[in-house]
Amino acid sequence: MIAPEGTFTYKDLIKESGKAATTLLTGRDDLAGERICYLVPPGWEYTAVQWAVWRAGGIGVPMAISHPEPELAWVLEDAQPEAVIAHPSLEERLRVLARDRQIPLLLTPALLRNGPTAELPAVEETRPALMLYTSGTTGKPKGVVLTHTNLRAQVEALSDAWAWNEDDHILLHLPLHHVHGIVNVLTSALWNGATCEILPRFRAVDVWERLARCEVTLYMAVPTVYRRLIDQWYLMHPEAREAWKQGARACRLMVSGSAALPVPTLESWEEITGHRLLERYGMTEIGMGLSNPLEGERRSGFVGGPLPNVEARLVSEDGIEVPEGSAGTIQIRGPGVFKEYWRRPKETAEAFTSEGWFRTGDRAIVEDGSWRILGRNSVDILKTGGEKISSLEIEDILRSHPAVTDCAVVGVPDPEWGDRVCAAVVLRTGEVASKEELRNFVKDRLAPYKVPKDVLVLSELPRNAMGKVTKPAVLDLFSAENTE
Ligand code: MLC
Ligand code: AMP
Numbered sequence: 001m002i003a004p005e006g007t008f009t010y011k012d013l014i015k016e017s018g019k020a021a022t023t024l025l026t027g028r029d030d031l032a033g034e035r036i037c038y039l040v041p042p043g044w045e046y047t048a049v050q051w052a053v054w055r056a057g058g059i060g061v062p063m064a065i066s067h068p069e070p071e072l073a074w075v076l077e078d079a080q081p082e083a084v085i086a087h088p089s090l091e092e093r094l095r096v097l098a099r100d101r102q103i104p105l106l107l108t109p110a111l112l113r114n115g116p117t118a119e120l121p122a123v124e125e126t127r128p129a130l131m132l133y134t135s136g137t138t139g140k141p142k143g144v145v146l147t148h149t150n151l152r153a154q155v156e157a158l159s160d161a162w163a164w165n166e167d168d169h170i171l172l173h174l175p176l177h178h179v180h181g182i183v184n185v186l187t188s189a190l191w192n193g194a195t196c197e198i199l200p201r202f203r204a205v206d207v208w209e210r211l212a213r214c215e216v217t218l219y220m221a222v223p224t225v226y227r228r229l230i231d232q233w234y235l236m237h238p239e240a241r242e243a244w245k246q247g248a249r250a251c252r253l254m255v256s257g258s259a260a261l262p263v264p265t266l267e268s269w270e271e272i273t274g275h276r277l278l279e280r281y282g283m284t285e286i287g288m289g290l291s292n293p294l295e296g297e298r299r300s301g302f303v304g305g306p307l308p309n310v311e312a313r314l315v316s317e318d319g320i321e322v323p324e325g326s327a328g329t330i331q332i333r334g335p336g337v338f339k340e341y342w343r344r345p346k347e348t349a350e351a352f353t354s355e356g357w358f359r360t361g362d363r364a365i366v367e368d369g370s371w372r373i374l375g376r377n378s379v380d381i382l383k384t385g386g387e388k389i390s391s392l393e394i395e396d397i398l399r400s401h402p403a404v405t406d407c408a409v410v411g412v413p414d415p416e417w418g419d420r421v422c423a424a425v426v427l428r429t430g431e432v433a434s435k436e437e438l439r440n441f442v443k444d445r446l447a448p449y450k451v452p453k454d455v456l457v458l459s460e461l462p463r464n465a466m467g468k469v470t471k472p473a474v475l476d477l478f479s480a481e482n483t484e
Contacts, residue, residue: 002197008479013190015053018117020052021105024083029060032123033128035081037075039063039090042176043326045108047186049085052112056426057121058082059145064177073097078342085111086193087384125149131342132177135390136283137361137378143342144284149479152286153335154183155191157307162218162253162278162294166193170218171210173199179284180258180386183251185220188289203468204232208240212247219248222257222386226277227416230268231378253294256387257282259418260373260454263300269440278383279303280371284388285351286310287336288400292369310334311357312371314364319353327365327374331357351477382411382419384463385448389421394450398423402440403431408461408469409452422478423452426460453476 001008024031028145038060040046051211053060061079063072076084076097083104086094091107098105133141140437158164170189174181189196197216199206212301215403233241248254254269256277270276280291281483289312306312310469313321314328322328337358342380352358361375361381380391391409398407406426411419427433435455442451462473 001044001047002195003047004098004198004200005042005044005246006467008044010190013048015047015117016057016112017051017055018120019113019115020049020111021056021120022115023117024052024056024058025118025120029283030123031056031082033059033352035055035059035061035131036083036085037061037063037079037081038085039065039072039094040087041065041087041089041107041200042172042181043200045087045112047190049108050198054123054148056121056129057123058132059128062177062182064175064447066175066449067081067447068444069093069097071138071307076101076103078133078140079127079131079143085405086179088193093428100139119146123148125152128339130182132179132182133282134382135388135393137346137380137392140393141390142344142347144337145342146287147339150287150336151183151187152340153309155188157336158188158288158310159192160308161291162255164188164192164194164218168194168252168369169197169215170194170220171197171199171207171216173202173207173352178258178386179282179287180220180222184255184257184282184285202228204228207234208247210247211251212398213452214247215442216247216250217252219251219253220257222258223256223261223418224259224385226256226261226264226269227265230265230272233272237481241408245272248275251275253278253335255280257288259383262415264415266300279308281362283332283362285331285338286334286360287432289330289332289360292370298371300369302367302372304370310336315356322367323370327363330359330364330371333357379410382409382421384411384417384419384421384449386418389446389447391421394421394423394446394452397442397445398425398438401433401438403427404438406461408471408474410471410475410478412454412475417453421450422454422455422456424456424458424461424474424477427460446455 036058038049050060084098085106089110105238128145129148130146131143134143134144172185254275257280261279276298278292282288289310290303291307292298313331316322361377364371382389394409395407398404404425405428409423412421412422438455461469464470
């Protein structure tokens with residue numbers, strides 16, 4: 001691992017995670033599924049902490065470094081962790097939250113570097129390993145519980161399909177509170193004996209400079225990132241463009257996912273780098289489900305077919321499997337599919353059919369054997385820059401502003417973000433609130449990617465005959481605004 005903190009080997013990982021696991025155990029044999037939250041920037045310490053939790057028999061709950069306190073507080077409330085681990089630079093964000101809940105706060109790097117390693121428990125694979133928070137159509141984000149078996153199945157499927165090997169060298173700048181960064185990149189690299197090079201954050205110039213060294217063999221990102229890289233390339237002088245282009249050409253595989261890859265992005269990337277991006281489809285609850293082939297045709301606008309050990313089918317509204325060529329909702333089954341939503345038996349039961357198929361809520365069609373994603377069943381789930389968000393959660397926050405009486409949040413199709421989060425608000429009679437004030441109000445309470453990029457103040461929201469807000473009409477208002 002080449003990380004912001006230095007260069008590390010498996011031996012270092014075993015040693016440092018063993019010491020930290022021993023501290024976490026506080027003399028016990030096994031954490032026995034206790035949750036340990038951690039707020040640590042992407043890098044070596046993050047990885048060693050994750051392994052420490054696993055080796056002590058705990059469930060790792062990575063927290064997002066971009067999140068404001070109320071979002072972090074929600075994770076602590078819901079996960080009920082036994083301890084929380086912070087990097088010193090982020091301690092301030094957690095100190096009061098942890099103290100108020102009487103949760104011990106442990107700091108890196110001391111946790112990793114001090115003390116002997118005790119005997120650690122033998123953790124059965126079927127036990128929960130990781131809990132990732134994801135937005136849904138109802139309420140606050142839910143914890144998706146993945147077992148070690150789930151993680152193994154997800155990693156093995158990708159290792160097989162994309163021919164991961166120990167000569168691979170992958171660049172990682174994705175946030176490490178999602179499956180994309182954690183499973184597809186970090187864990188797959190470690191599983192395969194490859195080199196994982198971690199950048200502290202995404203900056204287009206940094207990624208291009210690293211690619212230009214011709215060492216990176218694998219690259220994975222979301223469509224917004226590819227779009228940013230393309231824009232940056234065009235800003236450069238000819239020599240830099242040429243060096244960057246040659247570096248990208250030296251890669252063996254470049255993958256896009258987490259949101260629909262716009263065809264113009266796929267084409268521009270191919271024009272610059274010669275790489276036809278391999279688009280795949282996944283979800284926090286299932287890991288990766290569908291993928292274009294490593295060898296063979298990668299059709300633009302399609303995500304290929306089921307990965308190894310993944311069963312996928314399309315069903316109609318009444319749950320009947322539809323034939324090829326008809327649109328339906330994607331259902332997934334297999335060893336990579338999550339165990340449960342944390343402490344939410346009702347939502348877990350509703351998410352699966354009686355035969356164990358997970359209902360993704362995404363619509364697709366199969367044409368000539370390849371799957372094309374058509375969109376989502378719910379207009380209330382949006383994807384912005386690869387981040388899944390619930391418009392209802394943002395609406396709840398906006399409605400709690402004293403000047404707001406009603407609102408509707410929509411995702412306006414956007415070439416950079418996929419869905420551009422926009423809010424239409426109605427203010428109480430006599431009240432005033434500027435767009436910036438409303439945005440700041442949301443920013444103090446929710447993740448930065450949930451903050452509406454645009455706010456329209458209306459005298460009333462468009463409604464249908466039943467009095468229900470018509471979101472397509474709200475969307476039209478923003479589209480009209482952009483063309484004015
Ligand atoms: C940052 N901003 C975003 C945003 N990320 N707004 C909308 N959507 C996002 N995703 C905000 C910032 O807060 C800032 O607001 C403004 O946009 C510009 O910020 P930036 O500095 O330019 O953004 P940056 O930090 O560079 O982040 C952009 C990004 C990042 C695309 C690199 O969002 C990212 O890494 N996304 C990947 C997410 C991911 O890994 N998803 C996988 C989920 S798992 P302001 O107000 O300050 O100007 C999954 C399953 C699967 O989906 O299939 O993989
Ligand atoms: P998340 O819950 O953050 O894991 O997001 C999963 C969602 O991202 C899926 O349910 C899809 O809606 C979307 N998604 C992932 N990959 C793709 C893709 N290649 N094309 C379109 N949508 C995608």
